Amino acid sequence: MRKIWLIGALSLVAVLALACGSDEDDVNTATPPELIKVSFALDWFPNSNHAGIYEAVERGFFVDEGLDVNIYVPGDPSVVLSTIAAGQDDFGVSYQSVLLQARSEGVPVVSVTGIVQHPLNSVMALEKSGITRPGDLKGKKVGFPGIVTDEGLLAAMLAVDGLTLDDVQMVNVGFDLTTALASGAVDAIVGAYWTHESILLEQEGFDVTVLRMEEWGVPDFYELIIAVSEDTIANRPEVVQSFVNALQRGHEAAIADPQGSITTLIKHNPDTVVEDLEREGIERVIPMWTEGAPEFGWQEAERWEAFTAWMKDQGLVSTDLDAAAAFTNEFVDN
Numbered sequence: 396m397r398k399i400w401l402i403g404a405l406s407l408v409a410v411l412a413l414a415c416g417s418d419e420d421d422v423n424t425a426t427p428p429e430l431i432k433v434s435f436a437l438d439w440f441p442n443s444n445h446a447g448i449y450e451a452v453e454r455g456f457f458v459d460e461g462l463d464v465n466i467y468v469p470g471d472p473s474v475v476l477s478t479i480a481a482g483q484d485d486f487g488v489s490y491q492s493v494l495l496q497a498r499s500e501g502v503p504v505v506s507v508t509g510i511v512q513h514p515l516n517s518v519m520a521l522e523k524s525g526i527t528r529p530g531d532l533k534g535k536k537v538g539f540p541g542i543v544t545d546e547g548l549l550a551a552m553l554a555v556d557g558l559t560l561d562d563v564q565m566v567n568v569g570f571d572l573t574t575a576l577a578s579g580a581v582d583a584i585v586g587a588y589w590t591h592e593s594i595l596l597e598q599e600g601f602d603v604t605v606l607r608m609e610e611w612g613v614p615d616f617y618e619l620i621i622a623v624s625e626d627t628i629a630n631r632p633e634v635v636q637s638f639v640n641a642l643q644r645g646h647e648a649a650i651a652d653p654q655g656s657i658t659t660l661i662k663h664n665p666d667t668v669v670e671d672l673e674r675e676g677i678e679r680v681i682p683m684w685t686e687g688a689p690e691f692g693w694q695e696a697e698r699w700e701a702f703t704a705w706m707k708d709q710g711l712v713s714t715d716l717d718a719a720a721a722f723t724n725e726f727v728d729n
């Protein structure tokens with residue numbers, strides 16, 4: 396009888412052990428929540444401006460937020476805001492001036508993050524030209540990539556010295572800006588980033604003079620921003636919040652280790668990243684991510700108002716454009 400009781404007791408222990416093991420197995424093999432797929436269009440080929448984005452990918456910050464992010468470079472980056480508005484892309488890198496123009500034309504897109512706090516666009520000339528201020532451009536050839544806003548930006552700089560666009564010869568050189576300047580085809584260029592093209596020229600042995608736009612009559616503006624559609628903000632705010640959270644963490648990681656972020660950038664884009672160029676570029680661009688901002692991504696209402704007013708004065712946007720509707724800090728200040 397005692398033997399029967401012992402067998403029964405052992406059987407009960409075995410059953411309980413199996414039950415407990417089953418619960419543990421259920422926990423260990425539980426299917427993780429399915430990631431939300433989002434499409435993210437860049438504004439140009441991956442470079443130091445995008446280092447924080449790739450840090451967020453490399454360190455799993457997007458996955459931590461429940462997102463499966465597909466980053467790509469469109470064949471025509473000028474259509475990014477249109478594809479976002481149409482729902483073909485969820486997020487995109489764009490520019491404050493371009494976003495304001497798009498909204499002026501009825502494209503319902505909003506900036507949710509200010510990546511670069513100040514202009515990177517600039518006027519460049521070779522040091523040997525003797526050009527040190529906008530007034531020195533009188534009678535000179537100025538190469539530009541054919542973008543209308545670049546003409547408006549240059550016009551504002553020229554006005555500081557009492558000149559207009561009629562006092563210079565604008566030459567559309569496409570995106571061969573550095574080649575045009577180095578070859579002497581033009582005397583100066585506008586539309587070139589002082590964190591990119593100036594480094595290219597320096598590495599080719601040219602001494603360069605850079606005229607920063609915000610120092611010569613152009614209102615301070617956000618060079619790079621993250622754009623989202625009004626529809627996404629209204630109907631999927633949690634996705635926007637998750638994306639911005641990961642983006643902030645990625646940029647904080649890049650700020651903490653700039654050169655490490657370029658190693659990550661190269662790892663994800665081995666065939667397109669020029670290492671020497673981007674290792675110098677990251678040191679120049681990182682201060683622009685946070686300079687004057689209380690936290691990464693923050694956008695000042697006054698700057699949006701001032702730049703919108705300037706674009707209205709230049710005839711680049713409609714006079715009834717509402718600057719306040721073009722951006723939000725809702726997802727940054729959270």
